[in-house]
Amino acid sequence: MQAVYNYDLKLKTLSTLIPSLIKARFFLKGPRALTKSTKSSKIDCLPGNSSNAQNQIETFDKFENSILLIARLFFQANDEPASNAWKNAFLVAEKIFPPPFGASIAHALSLSIDEICASRIRPIEYYKASKEDANSPITDEERYFLMTLKFIREKKKSLARTNALMVCEGPNIEGFLLALKGIIIIIGEAEPDNYF
Numbered sequence: 001m002q003a004v005y006n007y008d009l010k011l012k013t014l015s016t017l018i019p020s021l022i023k024a025r026f027f028l029k030g031p032r033a034l035t036k037s038t039k040s041s042k043i044d045c046l047p048g049n050s051s052n053a054q055n056q057i058e059t060f061d062k063f064e065n066s067i068l069l070i071a072r073l074f075f076q077a078n079d080e081p082a083s084n085a086w087k088n089a090f091l092v093a094e095k096i097f098p099p100p101f102g103a104s105i106a107h108a109l110s111l112s113i114d115e116i117c118a119s120r121i122r123p124i125e126y127y128k129a130s131k132e133d134a135n136s137p138i139t140d141e142e143r144y145f146l147m148t149l150k151f152i153r154e155k156k157k158s159l160a161r162t163n164a165l166m167v168c169e170g171p172n173i174e175g176f177l178l179a180l181k182g183i184i185i186i187i188g189e190a191e192p193d194n195y196f
Contacts (some may be wrong), residue, residue: 149180
């Protein structure tokens with residue numbers, strides 16, 4: 001399957017970095033060469049400490065903030081498999097969104113996070129889900145994730161792809177974008193065959 005993409009100037013600059021990211025992935029040595037380490041890296045949110053994060057949560061709407069809360073639970077499930085946080089992610093999604101949309105959205109979100117983890121070299125930094133998520137800072141990876149979702153909703157393909165490249169750390173973004181598009185289809189903001 002071939003696709004032709006129109007990249008803006010920023011994306012062309014980013015594409016010069018991608019080959020070095022790909023090389024780094026294939027020239028790993030030691031035990032990490034065959035098995036990647038955990039793909040998430042939890043940051044406990046300390047009041048007043050936002051050195052590794054940007055407090056830009058207010059730029060996102062209620063829907064996007066809800067998606068972030070559920071995504072943080074899935075990040076935690078990848079980071080701490082024994083915690084069964086994925087169950088909490090589905091429960092929270094069912095509480096936020098009416099049935100049957102909650103489980104469907106959680107499933108699509110789980111697929112998008114699996115695609116991110118499969119394509120990244122480094123772990124994802126995230127803040128552990130908490131009740132104060134409305135005012136919590138977000139990491140760069142969380143911001144790229146939400147900006148990709150936001151730009152898909154706004155039908156801005158180039159900006160969505162740029163943020164997807166940043167969160168996935170490379171060119172393997174199609175599965176991630178399709179999973180996020182699935183969320184947009186579920187909530188009725190897009191048709192199945194007309195976008196991405």
